[in-house]
Amino acid sequence: MTIEYAPLYVVPTPLGNLADISERARDALRAVFWVAAEDTRHSAPLLRHIGAKARLLPAHAHNENAAAQRVLAILARGESVALISDAGTPGISDPGARIVAHAHAAGARVIPLPGPCAAVTALSAAGFSEAQWLFFGFLPARSGQRRAALKTIAALPCALAFYEAPHRILESLTDMAEELGETRALLIAREISKQFETLQRLLLGEAAAWIAADPMRQKGEFTLIVSGATVSPADEGERLLRLFLAENLPIKQASKLAATLSGHSKNALYAQALEIRRQRTEQRTEKLPAGYESKLLRRFAPRF
Numbered sequence: 001m002t003i004e005y006a007p008l009y010v011v012p013t014p015l016g017n018l019a020d021i022s023e024r025a026r027d028a029l030r031a032v033f034w035v036a037a038e039d040t041r042h043s044a045p046l047l048r049h050i051g052a053k054a055r056l057l058p059a060h061a062h063n064e065n066a067a068a069q070r071v072l073a074i075l076a077r078g079e080s081v082a083l084i085s086d087a088g089t090p091g092i093s094d095p096g097a098r099i100v101a102h103a104h105a106a107g108a109r110v111i112p113l114p115g116p117c118a119a120v121t122a123l124s125a126a127g128f129s130e131a132q133w134l135f136f137g138f139l140p141a142r143s144g145q146r147r148a149a150l151k152t153i154a155a156l157p158c159a160l161a162f163y164e165a166p167h168r169i170l171e172s173l174t175d176m177a178e179e180l181g182e183t184r185a186l187l188i189a190r191e192i193s194k195q196f197e198t199l200q201r202l203l204l205g206e207a208a209a210w211i212a213a214d215p216m217r218q219k220g221e222f223t224l225i226v227s228g229a230t231v232s233p234a235d236e237g238e239r240l241l242r243l244f245l246a247e248n249l250p251i252k253q254a255s256k257l258a259a260t261l262s263g264h265s266k267n268a269l270y271a272q273a274l275e276i277r278r279q280r281t282e283q284r285t286e287k288l289p290a291g292y293e294s295k296l297l298r299r300f301a302p303r304f
Contacts, residue, residue: 005075005108009082012089012115016194025113026050033079036071038086038095061095068102075108089117093137093163119161122189122223125199130228132158139172150179157228164222173208180204185227191220237264241273
């Protein structure tokens with residue numbers, strides 16, 4: 001027997017200003033039977049404000065799997081559900097992704113609504129020219145793990161977007177300046193769309209001192225946008241070349257692709273590819289156990 005599930009709506013809610021809720025989000029929250037909310041106490045005033053009569057059920061980080069099963073049972077009864085977080089879009093550094101995954105796995109229809117997202121809003125105000133950007137979300141809470149995570153993305157040429165909590169903002173900015181580089185541009189977006197919204201663009205090396213200068217600057221919710229790493233054509237060419245060679249592309253094809261994408265000299269990259277292959281061959285030879293080469297010669301030598 002095939003179950004006909006009611007739809008699951010993924011509904012973004014305002015980051016702070018209630019006027020930012022869309023008409024479509026308002027209509028969806030008024031139409032559904034149930035609202036799965038990150039914090040029902042936080043969301044109840046919003047539902048009252050827009051005149052929504054849906055019943056609330058908790059769906060937070062600590063009960064998300066159980067909440068997913070409950071949501072599926074409700075959808076199976078033909079009752080629609082709207083998934084919301086405290087602010088912004090569910091599943092973007094907020095609970096919700098597991099519930100959506102369970103809905104997909106069961107064959108239920110998932111209907112996402114466009115709407116507020118702090119990372120996208122801050123990015124639009126950063127004024128950075130990178131064509132690509134990476135959303136990292138929250139960095140690890142411990143400094144050692146945070147620095148290790150930053151090292152893995154430090155060389156990326158795309159803009160980087162982070163969320164950070166107020167009690168870690170100073171330590172995180174210090175680690176970011178150390179690992180990403182003090183001369184990179186940074187946009188600090190604090191309390192987006194709220195009464196004390198602050199947007200400050202400065203160098204990453206100046207950020208911790210700017211935050212520390214005023215205790216009020218250390219309060220609220222933070223979105224941080226960092227400009228991408230500066231990569232020379234030669235460096236980018238070598239990175240791409242090594243990537244293509246690791247995928248076992250022929251040297252000629254790998255150097256041509258790397259040259260096309262980076263703008264670096266094809267002949268220079270071809271020579272570099274030959275050197276990389278030579279070094280790798282030597283490394284493999286050095287790792288062979290003693291006597292291995294003579295064993296191969298005896299095994300495959302012609303017999304007369």
